Amino acid sequence: MSRHKLPKTVTTIIAAYGPAAIPNNTEYVGKKVYGRQGSQFENVAGEITGTSLCRLEGCGGTRLHVKWPDGQRTYPCGKGCTVKADGSLRIR
Numbered sequence: 001m002s003r004h005k006l007p008k009t010v011t012t013i014i015a016a017y018g019p020a021a022i023p024n025n026t027e028y029v030g031k032k033v034y035g036r037q038g039s040q041f042e043n044v045a046g047e048i049t050g051t052s053l054c055r056l057e058g059c060g061g062t063r064l065h066v067k068w069p070d071g072q073r074t075y076p077c078g079k080g081c082t083v084k085a086d087g088s089l090r091i092r
């Protein structure tokens with residue numbers, strides 16, 4: 001059997017089952033995330049405490065682990081966020 005690069009779908013499946021093997025993306029960790037514009041959370045800032053790969057098939061984005069001031073945690077995809085002028089993010 002010749003050596004081939006693993007097809008992308010296989011690497012995506014491996015990533016989905018071993019998220020702990022993927023280091024936090026330092027580009028995101030520690031940054032603030034604001035709620036959707038026009039929503040009641042527009043001016044509420046959460047903090048990115050870690051990242052993993054987005055599990056949506058074929059997305060390849062970075063899943064953000066966000067801790068909100070009320071202690072709740074959500075996991076939006078980085079591809080669903082816009083970057084504000086100050087470097088913080090906003091959920092679209």
Ligand SMILES: [Zn+2]
Nearest residue numbers: 054059061077
């Ligand atoms: Zn995604």
